[in-house]
Amino acid sequence: MSSSWTALYVAYSIVWVGVFVYLAYLHLRQRRVDRDIRTLREEVLRHGK
Amino acid sequence: MRTERVGKYLIAVSAILVLLTTYLAIFYVPLPATSVRSANDILSSLDGNSITVVGFIVDLKVTPPPGLDASERINFTLADFSDYQRYRGAISDGVLEEGWWTVRPLDVLAFTGGWTGPYLGGILSNGTNVSVTGVVTAGAVGPNSAATGFHIGVSGSRNVDIGTSAAEFSIMTAPVAQKIFYFHMPSAWICYLAFFVTLLSSVFYLKTRNPKYDRWAFSAAELGVLFATLAILTGPIWAKQEWGVYWRWQDTKLTTTFVLWLVYIGYLMLRASMQEPGARARVAAVYGIVGFVTVPMSLLSSRIAPLLRSGHPQVIATSSGGLSPESGLTVGIAVVAFTVLFITMLIKRVEVAESEEELEELKREVGGEA
Amino acid sequence: MRAALILATKDLKIELRSKEVVSSMFLFSLLIVIAFRFAFAEAVDSGALSLEDLAASSLWICFSFATIVGMHTSFAKEKDRETLEGLMLCPVDRSALFLGKALSNLVLVFIVDLLSILFFGLFFAFDYDGHAVEVVGVALVGTVTLVLVGTLVAAISVNARAREVLLPILLIPLIAFSVIIPCVTATRNAIAGELTESVRDIVSIAGFALIFGAVGYLSFDYVLEG
Incomplete structure (x- = not known):
């Protein structure tokens, strides 16, 4: 009985964790890229073309 | 932005x-009526033996619950959860109707009796004949109030056809x-x-x-x-x-x-x-x-x-x-x-x-x- | 269509001179047969695994792997010798190029199929229970599908960095259900003399041949561009 509940929670956790870890990963990736773009633009502005 | x-x-x-x-x-969501484990649970709670029942379909004969006319005696089958709806329709009318019936785990208060056949303790092979005899005490089913419940006399046997649908393998409720x-x-x-x-x-x-x-x-x-x-x-x-x-x-x-x-x-x-x-x-x-x-x-x-x-x-x-x-x-x-x-x-x-x-x-x- | 034939004969002529693709494919499939013999020695000797079953499964593993070896060389060679550009400059449809390559590959793989079937029979003293012709027939149908999808995937993977590894990774999942499983079933039925039981399998293999052929024919233009 309890093993069945464990199975249920394990499965639900896998889905929740899988989905939201992926979303968090996307978010971090986006932030890093945005930061890189910003710094690159600033560098270009500062040093001229 | x-x-x-x-x-x-x-x-x-x-x-x-x-x-x-x-x-x-x-x-x-209630659990659908299909289970190997809960049948197993009921059995092991009765005699303390752990028995692995892989699952089976059994034709069941229902002895009418108290208060039900004997003429309404019907045969029914513990079926897979695809018949869940028909079951619900049946109880809403307050009488047992002809057709496929599902006993859900939630309804089963106790099972006295036993399964006989070569399936006990092992895995069923195709075409195994199993039979079930006993009494399922069910709650929430039947014309009596949900609290009192009624008894379903269970007896029957059927050839087991492993390899049809997994859902048909079992009785009672899903884990x-x-x-x-x-x-x-x-x-x-x-x-x-x-x-x-x-x-x-x-x-x-x-x-x-x-x-x-x-x-x-x-x-x-x-x-x-x-x-x-x-x-x-x-x-x-x-x-x-x-x-x-x-x-x-x-x-x-x-x-x-x-x-x-x-x-x-x-x-x-x-x-x-x-x-x-x-x-x-x-x-x-x-x-x-x-x-x-x-x-x-x-x-x-x-x-x-x-x-x-x-x-x-x-x-x-x-x-x-x-x-x-x-x-x-x-x-x-x-x-x-x-x-x-x-x-x-x-x-x-x-x-x-x-x-x-x-x-x-x-x-x-x-x-x-x- | 004529262009496809010319291209196929070109490939076959080159192969006839060097014989390196067929010989490597054949040796490869021979090694697989032998590996199977060793791996399942006990099961075969004790009779737990019948020769019929071993033949059906190991032959198709042979055919599939031989196809992978053959397909790989078919495009990689052109790429390495930088003749692929030349081929692409030919004033013919890319679709004809696809059909030509598929045709020459079909001939080569089918030769290897025949040799494998022959040598499996010799090594195991197995006469396919007198149904060798049916086995060859199933091999031909399956090989057509195998070669059509193989040619397309080989062209896809030839531009990638790790093409040797990538080809089987891309190809095996595609052929698992479209070729290997129905072909093994059909071959087993053929050996048992019950090929009529496998009409469904054959139809499905041919259906996949049509699908893969159509996709390859229509999209080869895009695969080999630039």
């Missing part, structure tokens, strides 16, 4: 929907792990949807050569692989509870889905091993189109491909009946939730890809002029 707000809003909505699905699945279904099925559905998006975007890419479509194609493929992985991971966890094993190669659905997963892993690997964006997009688009043949193969495998005998539960039952209303509602909400989630993630993923390409472009410009 505006798209970012939309993204956040969508993430919140999909999180709430998935949360709602989780709540409904755990607290709202609670059955509720994994409400996450497993939507994940699988989303992976098919995602690969379909990949197919369409690939075709559009080849037609228009607009890199936008390439971004959609591989973003959808990546998400498809994610959801296929979730479906492939959650399935066996359920299977272990229901079938006693994590994986059955006899189940075409499992194997075709696994192959599908491999195809799109290959798609991602192909992309990873090519540098030139134009060639990568073209070649991957063609593979995205060829690879799609595995999607209908997996989608329809439990229906039309008896290459190997499949025992995968069918979601959309071919016979009338199907899911209970509660179950149907939850499945519906789950599918909506996962679809919204998928759209959210796809938009996010495409945005990331766009930004990364912008960065690459910028680097090339700066590098070129420095």
Whole structure:
């Protein structure tokens, strides 16, 4: 009985964790890229073309 | 900036929907009547022996509960959960009706009696004859009040046909792990949807050569692989509870889905091993189109491909009946939730890809002029 | 169509001179047969695994792997000798190029099929229970599908960095259900003299041949561009 509940929670956790870890990963990736773009633009502005 | 707000809003909505699905699945939906384990539980609670009953269908003779006319004596069968609805219809009228009856675990208060046959302690083989005798004391069923319940005299025997539908294997109720279904099925559905998006975007890419479509194609493929992985991971966890094993190669659905997963892993690997964006997009688009043949193969495998005998539960039952209303509602909400989630993630993923390409472009410009 | 034939004869002429593809494919499949013999020695000797079953499964593993070896060389050679550009400059349809390559590959793989069937029979003293012709027939149908999808995937993977590894990774999932499983079933039925039981399998193999052929024919233009 309890093993069945464990199975249920394990499965639900896998889905929740899988989905939201992926979303968090996307978010971090986006932030890093945005930061890189910003710094690159600033560098270009500062040093001229 | 505006798209970012939309993204956040969508993430919140999909999180709430998935949360709602989780709540409904755990607290709202009753378990369908199919179980190996609960029959097992009842038996072991009676004599302390642990007996593995893999499952069977039994014709049951019902002795009328007290207060019911003897003329209404009927034969009925402990059936799989696809007959759940008919059962509900029957009790709502307050009389036992002719037809297929399901005794749910929730209804069963006790079982006295026993199963006889060679299945005890082992796994049933095809064509094994089993018989059941005993009395099921059921609550919430029948003309008496839910509190008092009534007795169902149980006797009967039937040849066991292993390898039809997994759902038919058993009696009483499914283990609670059955509720994994409400996450497993939507994940699988989303992976098919995602690969379909990949197919369409690939075709559009080849037609228009607009890199936008390439971004959609591989973003959808990546998400498809994610959801296929979730479906492939959650399935066996359920299977272990229901079938006693994590994986059955006899189940075409499992194997075709696994192959599908491999195809799109290959798609991602192909992309990873090519540098030139134009060639990568073209070649991957063609593979995205060829690879799609595995999607209908997996989608329809439990229906039309008896290459190997499949025992995968069918979601959309071919016979009338199907899911209970509660179950149907939850499945519906789950599918909506996962679809919204998928759209959210796809938009996010495409945005990331766009930004990364912008960065690459910028680097090339700066590098070129420095 | 004529262009396809000319291209196929070109490939076959080159092969006739060097014989390196067929010989490597054949040796490869021979090694697989022998590996199977060693791996399942006990099961075969004790009779737990019948020769019929071993033949059906190991032959199809041979055919599939031989196809992978053959397909790989078919495009990689052109790429390495930089004749692929030349081919692409030919004033013919890319679709004809696909058909030509598929045709020459079909001939080569089918030769290897025949040799494998022959040597399996000799090594195991197995006469296919008198149904060798049916076995060859199933091999031909399956090989057509195998070669059509193989040619397309080989062209897809030839531009990738890790093409040797990538080809089987991309190809095997595609052929698992479309070729290997129905072909093994059909071959087993053929040996048992019950090929009529496998009409469904044959139809499905042919159906996949049509699908893969159509996709390859229509999209080869995009695969070999630039």
